[in-house]
Amino acid sequence: MEILEKRNFGPKWRKWIYQITHLGSVGVKINGVEGNFLSTGKGLRQGDTISPLLFNLVLDVLSKMLAKALSNDLIKGLCSDLVPSGVVFLQYADDTILFIDKNEE
Numbered sequence: 001m002e003i004l005e006k007r008n009f010g011p012k013w014r015k016w017i018y019q020i021t022h023l024g025s026v027g028v029k030i031n032g033v034e035g036n037f038l039s040t041g042k043g044l045r046q047g048d049t050i051s052p053l054l055f056n057l058v059l060d061v062l063s064k065m066l067a068k069a070l071s072n073d074l075i076k077g078l079c080s081d082l083v084p085s086g087v088v089f090l091q092y093a094d095d096t097i098l099f100i101d102k103n104e105e
Helices: 002-006 011-022 051-071
Strands: 025-030 033-039 089-092 095-098
Touching (some): 002 051, 051 095
Antiparallel strands (some): 089 095
């Protein structure tokens, strides 16, 4: 929720996201008869329509953290002879791959 607040999402929107990710419940109908509601308890899942938005918000924070680590010489990307500062991460769909040079120290 902190990321959403820092990105200036309003309190009402943050509350909706919290409810979706923490307070989910599902109802089950069997032969037309509604049963009790069950708590989902696991939060967000891959394939949920809100997943890409939240993934991109988190990736934005990760990329800023990696950029800061690069500028402070805490990490070094791979292939720095081809790309300035090297390749640090690649993203495709909902996958992120980190490419960080091994530090012998």
